[in-house]
Structures are given as structure tokens and as C-alpha cells.
Amino acid sequence: MKFGIITHYDVHNHGAILQLNALKEFLSGKGIEAQALQFDKNYDFMGVELKAKYNISLKSIGIYTRYLWNEGPAKTLFNYRKRNILNEFKRTHRLIGPYYSKAGQMDATVIGSDEVFALHTGPTPCLFGHACPGRNVFAYAGSFGPTTFEEIEKRNCIPFVKSGLENMTGISVRDQNSFSIVSRLLRQDPVLVCDPVLLYGYEKERASFKNKKIDLPPYLLVYAYDNRMNDKEEIAAIRKYANDNGLKIVSVGFYHAWCDQNINIDPIELLNYFACASAIVTDTFHGVIMSILNHGNFAVILRDNKNKLFHLLSEYKLTDRIVPDLSGLTSILSKGIDYNQVDGILQERRSVSASYLDSMIQLCR
CATH class of the missing domain: 3.40.50.2000 (Glycogen Phosphorylase B;)
Incomplete structure (x- = not known):
């Protein structure tokens, strides 16, 4: 089977890439070929200047010139190298697939993980499952991040958010704020799961570092x-x-x-x-x-x-x-940390999370 993943694939953040790779690897273990689908993010709530920063064009030159001037060459060079390292990682691990509207036949689209439901940049339709490819669209460990229910109301986005969530096959979230928002909008509770990095665990990779x-x-x-x-x-x-x-x-x-x-x-x-x-x-x-x-x-x-x-x-x-x-x-x-207790909780969370994903996969067969 083929799954598309809608998440923040284009950020230069190790955590975001680790969670994407972890979800891809977990699904691969279930016999599913998965890649992140590309999309254009909406920046309408950030203003024209910041929008130019993310949508690189001639308008971005002034922003990056000021960045170099304000932050200095050492930091600028560090971030340039970092971008190259992370892009190479995404390439060698085959993390990025086609643009979502050109993805062709998909068995499902997974929304998440990360702050896919956050509205601080602007309303991006595919992050809420709108127009995504595949017979099934479901969320795994989605998060509203800093976005609150009151902010969704203030932005007049309740119909936009609610309609996307209502049409999903399943919804799981990774934090209490997101749980409360979904419960309030849909009058039903989502499943509370762990982030893909905790679910997958990178045990094989970490063992190689010993x-x-x-x-x-x-x-x-x-x-x-x-x-x-x-x-x-x-x-x-x-x-x-x-x-x-x-x-x-x-x-x-x-x-x-x-x-x-x-x-x-x-x-x-x-x-x-x-x-x-x-x-x-x-x-x-x-x-x-x-x-x-x-x-x-x-x-x-x-x-x-x-x-x-x-x-x-x-x-x-x-x-x-x-x-x-x-x-x-x-x-x-x-102070020490009781990692026996932590690991016990983690195993419970992994069990719930894996069961949720298994149920979503079963619907696609």
C-alpha cells in the first residue's frame, strides 16, 4: 500500500525531520510505502513581509540581507550548512514525494505529526485533510501547537477546521490542548497517542552508536x-x-x-x-x-x-x-530520573498508538 504524509516537511528543524522519518519507518515495518507530500503553506496571518521570507523570491533578498547583517557570517554560514545537511538527509532517506495534488493513487493520507493544526501562519487546506488524495484521510499525533480554541474562533476558522476534521477517518492527537479542541468541535474524543519519534524509538539506529x-x-x-x-x-x-x-x-x-x-x-x-x-x-x-x-x-x-x-x-x-x-x-x-517508571509509561503509550495506527491501516486494506 501507498500512504502520503502531510506534515511540515520543509522546515530546517531536526525534530520535525525525525518525526517524519519515524512515521515513515514505522509504516514501512507494516509493509506500507510512505512519503511526505509537498504543498504550499498559507502565510496570510503572518503579514506580507514574513510571507516573503518563506516564499523565496526577489522579495526575500532584503530579508536575508538583513539576517546576514544582524546575525553575522558565523550564524549565517552555520544555518546554510545545516540546510544542506538536512536536505541531504531527506534525499537519502527518500522522505519527500510529489506535490499532493499530483500524487496519483494513494491508499491513504496521514495528517501529522507535528503542529499540523496550528493556525499561526494561516489556514492551509491540506493540513486539515481538505482535498488530500486517497480513500482514507486520518490524523496521527496532530497538534494545534500554540493555537487555542479561542484563537480559532477569533480567526473565523471554526467551519474550516471543523469540516476538515469531520471528514477524517480517524483523529489522534499528541497533547491535551489539541485533545480539548477536537472534543469541543466534534463532540467526540480523539485518541491520545505519542509522537512518532517515541513510537518508533530509533532503537536500531541508537544501538549502532554504542x-x-x-x-x-x-x-x-x-x-x-x-x-x-x-x-x-x-x-x-x-x-x-x-x-x-x-x-x-x-x-x-x-x-x-x-x-x-x-x-x-x-x-x-x-x-x-x-x-x-x-x-x-x-x-x-x-x-x-x-x-x-x-x-x-x-x-x-x-x-x-x-x-x-x-x-x-x-x-x-x-x-x-x-x-x-x-x-x-x-x-x-x-536529581536522578526514574527511567523505569518513564519506560513503563512509554510502553503503554506505544501500545495505544500502535493499535490506533493498526486500526487505520486495516480500514485501508
């Missing part, structure tokens, strides 16, 4: 978007912990000038850097997921992603890893 040492002294890993975790107080707290514990500060996947080292790496190799870190500080959803998979010693700073991130931490009984204030960083990283 004899592959990272040529670095003991280090604290920072995993945060390059426009975040640059606050002076946050930097000071992280540096203090690293200095007190004899650790280098390494940022992997994103550029932070204040770190001792910035490393460009492909998404699967990134998992090994999480596995080998003495400590991890992150503020991202997939930063927590990679920490969980590798039984990492991590601390989390909550930001505007708290809808999905707090749910993830609550689900695995890890809310004590949240940094309430920066003075508590050392205390959190000094």
Missing part, C-alpha cells in the same frame, strides 16, 4: 532554537552549572554564539549527542523526547510552547524537570 564515541570532553548539551535561550540570566545560569561541573557547553543543531562549540549534524546522529551528554538543557518538545529516549539528565525551560510541552512532561511524570526559576537549574540537574 561503539561510536563522540570526540568531545564531558559536555552540557544545549538544544534550543537559535532565537531563544540567549537571555543573559539564562546564559549565566547554564554557564555556572557547566563551570561548577567541569563541562563544556555544546549546542547541537542550532547556533548559539555564547556556547563553547556549535555542531552541525544529521538528525539521527543528533540522538547520539543526547545519549552522551552529561546534562541537557532544552526548551523544545523534541529536545525532551530525545532526552527521554536516551535516558538523559535534562532540565526544561517552558516558553510559548507550554501547551504541548507541559502535557508531554506531565504524561511521563517529569514535571519536576521544569526550571521554575534559573536559580533552580543546579538542583534539577542534580
Whole structure:
């Protein structure tokens, strides 16, 4: 069988690519050929200038010129290399298929995972299942991200969102905010599942790293978007912990000038850097997921992603890893994590998630 996947395939984010590859690999294990389908994202809610940033054309030149001027050549070069590494990963793993309207015969289209239901950029029809190819369209681990029910109302998008969800064969989500929105719109509960990275687990890939040492002294890993975790107080707290514990500060996947080292790496190799870190500080959803998979010693700073991130931490009984204030960083990283309990919860979540996908696959046979 052939499945198309509608997700954020064109972002230069390791977590987004890891979840796409994980879903593809899980489906492959079920005998299904799957690839992400291309589409044009709607940016109507972001304004003309930001829209030009994402739809590259002559209008984008000014934006990227300002980026180079403001951010400097080191960060610009890092992100240029990162783009090439991630594009090569997508190519070699055959992650990207045709444009969705030209995909031809598909047995199903899977919407998700990631923030496919978020409306902060604009309303993109295929992200809600509209006009997608295949006899069946269903969602796996979809998320509204920062979008709330009130924002959907404010944007006058309830009919648009509701009609797409109503026509899906099945709906599963990965966080409580998304669960509540779907329940409120459809008067029925979706299935709560885990992110594809947790479902697939990358066990085979991670096992191959056991004899592959990272040529670095003991280090604290920072995993945060390059426009975040640059606050002076946050930097000071992280540096203090690293200095007190004899650790280098390494940022992997994103550029932070204040770190001792910035490393460009492909998404699967990134998992090994999480596995080998003495400590991890992150503020991202997939930063927590990679920490969980590798039984990492991590601390989390909550930001505007708290809808999905707090749910993830609550689900695995890890809310004590949240940094309430920066003075508590050392205390959190000094505490152990009961990974026997975490792994037990993970196995339960995997069972529910695999059962949901199996039921969707069965409908397509």
C-alpha cells in the first residue's frame, strides 16, 4: 500500500525531520510505502513581509540581507550548512514525494505529526485533510501547537477546521490542548497517542552508536532554537552549572554564539549527542523526547510552547524537570530520573498508538 504524509516537511528543524522519518519507518515495518507530500503553506496571518521570507523570491533578498547583517557570517554560514545537511538527509532517506495534488493513487493520507493544526501562519487546506488524495484521510499525533480554541474562533476558522476534521477517518492527537479542541468541535474524543519519534524509538539506529564515541570532553548539551535561550540570566545560569561541573557547553543543531562549540549534524546522529551528554538543557518538545529516549539528565525551560510541552512532561511524570526559576537549574540537574517508571509509561503509550495506527491501516486494506 501507498500512504502520503502531510506534515511540515520543509522546515530546517531536526525534530520535525525525525518525526517524519519515524512515521515513515514505522509504516514501512507494516509493509506500507510512505512519503511526505509537498504543498504550499498559507502565510496570510503572518503579514506580507514574513510571507516573503518563506516564499523565496526577489522579495526575500532584503530579508536575508538583513539576517546576514544582524546575525553575522558565523550564524549565517552555520544555518546554510545545516540546510544542506538536512536536505541531504531527506534525499537519502527518500522522505519527500510529489506535490499532493499530483500524487496519483494513494491508499491513504496521514495528517501529522507535528503542529499540523496550528493556525499561526494561516489556514492551509491540506493540513486539515481538505482535498488530500486517497480513500482514507486520518490524523496521527496532530497538534494545534500554540493555537487555542479561542484563537480559532477569533480567526473565523471554526467551519474550516471543523469540516476538515469531520471528514477524517480517524483523529489522534499528541497533547491535551489539541485533545480539548477536537472534543469541543466534534463532540467526540480523539485518541491520545505519542509522537512518532517515541513510537518508533530509533532503537536500531541508537544501538549502532554504542561503539561510536563522540570526540568531545564531558559536555552540557544545549538544544534550543537559535532565537531563544540567549537571555543573559539564562546564559549565566547554564554557564555556572557547566563551570561548577567541569563541562563544556555544546549546542547541537542550532547556533548559539555564547556556547563553547556549535555542531552541525544529521538528525539521527543528533540522538547520539543526547545519549552522551552529561546534562541537557532544552526548551523544545523534541529536545525532551530525545532526552527521554536516551535516558538523559535534562532540565526544561517552558516558553510559548507550554501547551504541548507541559502535557508531554506531565504524561511521563517529569514535571519536576521544569526550571521554575534559573536559580533552580543546579538542583534539577542534580536529581536522578526514574527511567523505569518513564519506560513503563512509554510502553503503554506505544501500545495505544500502535493499535490506533493498526486500526487505520486495516480500514485501508
